Structure formats: structure tokens, C-alpha cells
Amino acid sequence: MGHDEDDDQTTVLRTDAAPGATPGGEAAARRDRAVRAAVEQGVVGPAAPVAGLLDVTGIRASAAALHAAFEAVVPPGTPVLHAFAVKATPLVPVLRLLRAAGIGAEVASPGELALARAAGMPPSATVLDSPAKTPAELREALALGIAVNADNPQELARIDAMTRSAPTGSPVGIRVNPQIGGGAIGALSTATATSKFGVPLRDEDAREWVVRAFLDRPWLTRLHAHSGSQGMPLEMMVRGVAATYELAEEINEHAGRRQVDTVDIGGGLPVNFGSDDETPTHAQYARRLKSRVPGLLDGRYGIVTEFGRSLLAKHGTVLARVEYAKRAGGRPIAVTHAGVQVATRTVYAPASWPLRIAAFDAKGLPKSGPAVGQDIAGPACFAGDLLAENRPMPLLEPGDYVTALDTGAYYFAQHYSYNSLARPGIYGFSASTGADGVRFAVVREPQTLDEIVAEAGGGAERDALRNL
Numbered sequence: 001m002g003h004d005e006d007d008d009q010t011t012v013l014r015t016d017a018a019p020g021a022t023p024g025g026e027a028a029a030r031r032d033r034a035v036r037a038a039v040e041q042g043v044v045g046p047a048a049p050v051a052g053l054l055d056v057t058g059i060r061a062s063a064a065a066l067h068a069a070f071e072a073v074v075p076p077g078t079p080v081l082h083a084f085a086v087k088a089t090p091l092v093p094v095l096r097l098l099r100a101a102g103i104g105a106e107v108a109s110p111g112e113l114a115l116a117r118a119a120g121m122p123p124s125a126t127v128l129d130s131p132a133k134t135p136a137e138l139r140e141a142l143a144l145g146i147a148v149n150a151d152n153p154q155e156l157a158r159i160d161a162m163t164r165s166a167p168t169g170s171p172v173g174i175r176v177n178p179q180i181g182g183g184a185i186g187a188l189s190t191a192t193a194t195s196k197f198g199v200p201l202r203d204e205d206a207r208e209w210v211v212r213a214f215l216d217r218p219w220l221t222r223l224h225a226h227s228g229s230q231g232m233p234l235e236m237m238v239r240g241v242a243a244t245y246e247l248a249e250e251i252n253e254h255a256g257r258r259q260v261d262t263v264d265i266g267g268g269l270p271v272n273f274g275s276d277d278e279t280p281t282h283a284q285y286a287r288r289l290k291s292r293v294p295g296l297l298d299g300r301y302g303i304v305t306e307f308g309r310s311l312l313a314k315h316g317t318v319l320a321r322v323e324y325a326k327r328a329g330g331r332p333i334a335v336t337h338a339g340v341q342v343a344t345r346t347v348y349a350p351a352s353w354p355l356r357i358a359a360f361d362a363k364g365l366p367k368s369g370p371a372v373g374q375d376i377a378g379p380a381c382f383a384g385d386l387l388a389e390n391r392p393m394p395l396l397e398p399g400d401y402v403t404a405l406d407t408g409a410y411y412f413a414q415h416y417s418y419n420s421l422a423r424p425g426i427y428g429f430s431a432s433t434g435a436d437g438v439r440f441a442v443v444r445e446p447q448t449l450d451e452i453v454a455e456a457g458g459g460a461e462r463d464a465l466r467n468l
Contacts, residue, residue, distance in 0.1 A: 228268025316408020339378010
């Protein structure tokens, strides 16, 4: 993909930057202050050797930048809903923070809907997507007035029956798969020829079925496609959106009216895991859409987005204590308390999900010294539990700390209970340079041993098998 006007990186995330400062540099400085404060204030230590940190200032700035990115490319008054993909960071305080910043929720399970409702997300700012919605899920969403995107003809038939018996105020659409191909990570590619998501537009008779479905149902008013994810080039994402827009135009032409009034373009903006730079930006993506699909953004269509990783990833840090430092085969190994339980994708697919690791001393200060290749190991009992292998950094010692950076999305969502390792506590922070310094707020308490036992059937059901 060649360079064009959208490839610049001039989006400003904060307006109070010092001359010459960059948003990434500001975020890194806040993060370093938060690490030191976490050690000094006992957020982490021998009794709490791993924690997640969330930069509240950064989250607010990303939400503001997302709003600004799309406001810059649509006429005033165009309906735009930015619905955060709850699966990326399913934490109620985070959802409440985003809601206060004007962000809604995209949910894909009963659990995610329950979290969104607990966070105070109104139905008008909530979108339900899932390839396996049950009748109960559909009934709840339609009764509440939540937007629903039907994934396939069988699901649409269910909605037909439900709306005949109980009319709904929910906006209802169909999810389509533009089948534009996959990105660099096959498991996350949602627009391949055989993807499980949506109606495959290039399959025989599928496009005609979608057009007829709309013409037969005047209450169908939305089209949805989600073509992107980590590893997907912007140009391919734009092609998926363009294909969806062209279908909306075709449906409206056949209907003789603007039946499709909203296009949900999904999310999937990739994240740069190689540095503190936020690239690509939402503004770059929005400008590219404006250049390549101008009719979508001329005010005739409402827009829904479903970004997750790109909003939160850069604003999270896993902080872990080094318990032991050893050597094997001549290579240093730092044994920490962060591994597969918090970084499952990185441990099992390190080539697709490499993480930056930073070293700090026992006081929480950035560690200096010659770079030495060393393994950063987790606590789980299998050999592959490594956050990084032969990674050059200052030699780590017992009592030091490591941070896994860019972990604000998915890394706090997918706890893996290997070895019955406890879920770490998660803390939001604000890190000013003034007298207040760094303040922390509990987002999720650390899991207790009693909670682990209870989840493992150690309560009233502990004798269940003995009685069979």
C-alpha cells in the first residue's frame, strides 16, 4: 500500500502537550510514573505480585480523538454511534468511563449485554452482534430496543416470528461478509471466503437473497460488516466498507427509497505493538474512507463503528514482580508472575502477538544497564509460558519488575485459569505532574483463594459426586 495523504500521523490526542512533546511520549511518561507509584503505594509487591494498570487520561483522549476523527468527515448532524467492542475490555468501570465520553457498547453475548446494562449503557447506544444468538437473547434485545444485526437467514426467520407477535422498536439489520480476504492473522480474519460471520456476498444467490430480504421487510434498515482486525491493512478494511455501501445503494435503488439508513462498518483498526506511537489512527482511517467511499459519509447514512482494541490497547500495562532470576543453557531467565494467565495469545502465538517488555528496578524506576538477552517467563507449569524469549534488556534480578505494554485490550479480558492462578487486580490511574502525583482506583479486585475454590465447585456442591 503506497503512501498517500492519509498516511500522516498528525492526529493530536491531547491539547495540553508541551512544545515538542508527542502523545506517545506523554503516555510513556505517565506510565512510568504510575509504575513507580504502584510500587511505592503497595499496589504491587511481594503479596500482590501482578496487577493491571489502565491510563484513564489516555482512554479519555482516545475517545475524544475517535469522535473528532469522524466529525471531521461527515456533515454536522449526521448520526454517528461509536459502540465499543465490550469483548476487548469487559470491565464495568471502563464501560462507564467510555459512556461518559460518549461511547456506546457493541455486545456479543448475554454476559456482555449484562455488563453494558450494569454500566448504564442505554439501549439506543447498544448494538448486539453474535453468530449464535439464542431466542432468549433476541427476545431480550428486541424488547429493550437494542439494535440487532442478524447474522444469517435462520436468525432472520427467528426475528420475523418474534416481531410478528411482539413489535419492536429495535433497529434491525443484516450482517454481510464481503469476502475480501484475510489479514496477517488467520484466526482473526472475519472476511475470508469461508468466514463463519454474516451472509457471504459472493456465494451463489447470496447477494440476491439479501436484497430480497430487505424488500420483503420494510423494517430492515441497517447493513453491517466487520472486515478488519489486528493484521488487516487499512486498504482491505476500506474495501470491505465500500462493498457494504455499494450493497446499501443497490437495496435502496430497488426499494425506491432510503430503506437502509444506517451502515455499521464494524471496528478492527489494527494497533502498533512495536512502539508507543498510535498508528494507524482513527483519523487516518476516517479520511481514507472519505476519499474512497465518499457517498457513505455525505450525510445520507447514519454510521456505527465498533472499535475495541484501537481504543484501549495503548492505555493498559501488565505490571509483574520478578520472583527469581536463574540461568539455563547459558541464558538468563527472569521468572515473573505474568504469563499465560494474562497473556494467553502471546504465550501460545508469540509470532502473531509479540509484546514490548520494559524493565524496572525494585523501586519501580526504569532499569538501566547493558542489554542482555533473557527469557521473561511466567508462573505456569509448562515450558512455553514465556512473555518474551531471548529479549535484550537490562539484566533482571529478584524483586525487580517488568511491564508488558499495550495490554489494555483483551489482555485484561481473557484470564486463563491455568494452575488455578488468580485473576490479578486491575487499577485505573491518573498521573499528573502536580502535587497530587499518581492516584489509583480499583477497577477489579484481585481474585481471592476462596473465590477460586468456590468457582471450582468447593461450595455446597463439593460432595455432589460422592452422593451419586
